[in-house]
Amino acid sequence: MKSWQRVAVPSLDAMGHGTGERPSVHDVRRDGRAVVPAGRVASMYTCGITPYDATHLGHAFTYLAFDTLTRVWLDAGIEVRTAMNSTDVDDPLLERAARDGVGWRELADRQQRLFRGDMESLRILPPDAWVAVTERIQPIAEAVRRMLDTGDAYTLPAADAVGEGAVDVLFDTTKHRQFPVGAGSRTDQAEMLALTREFGGDPDRPGKRSPLDPLLWRAERPGEPAWDSPVGRGRPGWHVECTAIAMEELGAPFTVAAGGRDLRFPHQEMQGHHALALGAPMFSDVRLNAGLVAFEGEKMSKSLGNLVLVSRLLEDGARPEALRLALLDHHWRQDWEWFPEQLEAAEQRLDRWLAWSTTPDDDPSLSESIVPWLRVTLADDLHTPAALQAVDTFILRAPADEGSLAAIDALLGIDLRSVRAR
Numbered sequence: 001m002k003s004w005q006r007v008a009v010p011s012l013d014a015m016g017h018g019t020g021e022r023p024s025v026h027d028v029r030r031d032g033r034a035v036v037p038a039g040r041v042a043s044m045y046t047c048g049i050t051p052y053d054a055t056h057l058g059h060a061f062t063y064l065a066f067d068t069l070t071r072v073w074l075d076a077g078i079e080v081r082t083a084m085n086s087t088d089v090d091d092p093l094l095e096r097a098a099r100d101g102v103g104w105r106e107l108a109d110r111q112q113r114l115f116r117g118d119m120e121s122l123r124i125l126p127p128d129a130w131v132a133v134t135e136r137i138q139p140i141a142e143a144v145r146r147m148l149d150t151g152d153a154y155t156l157p158a159a160d161a162v163g164e165g166a167v168d169v170l171f172d173t174t175k176h177r178q179f180p181v182g183a184g185s186r187t188d189q190a191e192m193l194a195l196t197r198e199f200g201g202d203p204d205r206p207g208k209r210s211p212l213d214p215l216l217w218r219a220e221r222p223g224e225p226a227w228d229s230p231v232g233r234g235r236p237g238w239h240v241e242c243t244a245i246a247m248e249e250l251g252a253p254f255t256v257a258a259g260g261r262d263l264r265f266p267h268q269e270m271q272g273h274h275a276l277a278l279g280a281p282m283f284s285d286v287r288l289n290a291g292l293v294a295f296e297g298e299k300m301s302k303s304l305g306n307l308v309l310v311s312r313l314l315e316d317g318a319r320p321e322a323l324r325l326a327l328l329d330h331h332w333r334q335d336w337e338w339f340p341e342q343l344e345a346a347e348q349r350l351d352r353w354l355a356w357s358t359t360p361d362d363d364p365s366l367s368e369s370i371v372p373w374l375r376v377t378l379a380d381d382l383h384t385p386a387a388l389q390a391v392d393t394f395i396l397r398a399p400a401d402e403g404s405l406a407a408i409d410a411l412l413g414i415d416l417r418s419v420r421a422r
């Protein structure tokens, strides 16, 4: 699928190869810090949107967190490859399309276009591969077939499906693997069960080997989209989609499995187990979870109807750079609540930075550079609030030199010169 347009990321070193530090980030699986990548090459898979509620501030905050990680990697001279999916066929999308009387493909296309535009406005670097699930039905089905062959999956009759003898395929979480289910996301049994229920996992279905077993393949139901495949006519389950796409694009283990904290269980946990079942030694080296954004006291979500959309804020006159600053003013792992005053404060901060950017650097030989300040704060678990404060302090004591302007662009994604030129 066509990704969005990539903005240029200036190099901060005269020779063009990055000399920044590799970042230390908080890994969910270790529940501690890890310097990533171990070597000079990094790969990252980010769970993408289900295109029916794009793009709210929670999405923007998540993708901005991993955009920051990518920028820090590039500055450290790391070779980076990234992939992301779009869950363009799934229950919530189908339900929304039915409710609104539109085709599910039409709804997905429209939301994906909106998302693409929002990501471009916010200057979020696009993934090297942005893959729609509907583009990869056959490889996903093939992964499910392999899990049936190895005994990692089993079938259950699907009485309400189209056709005689149709079956759903489920993943067997009771089978012994390298680590028990829940260990990777640091989740206990009661919480796992509650989250399985919350995320549509149908724990009470008769015949399941464990209530936690997720669906790998759903046989065709009347009125639902379905594809012919080696495991019957139907459509894939949510976790195996991401597993198959990530492994196809990046191999396994790749460096970082990334997503919002609400994906910690079951989604990312099951990806990890699916990958083991498919023969990978590990799905990813580390697992990163961005914090969740609340509005009016609740996590922002379509079902609660408390969405703040990026497109709406921009239509109402917010500058995208100010919105970016408002989001970067929260640490990527923190849960936080959105208040409109945060955007006002960010607009004022942007104005201060813009005013500074025009101060002449009369004697470049005397000037300081913001580069080390930004590198230090961001290498420390991507501490963007500290990086913004570093700029606030820096602009009070030094003129605007070319290197600092480039660093604010490369590492924070704010190109003050282009904002001024508008």
Ligand SMILES: [Zn+2]
Pocket: 046, 047, 048, 242, 267
């Ligand atoms: Zn995913």
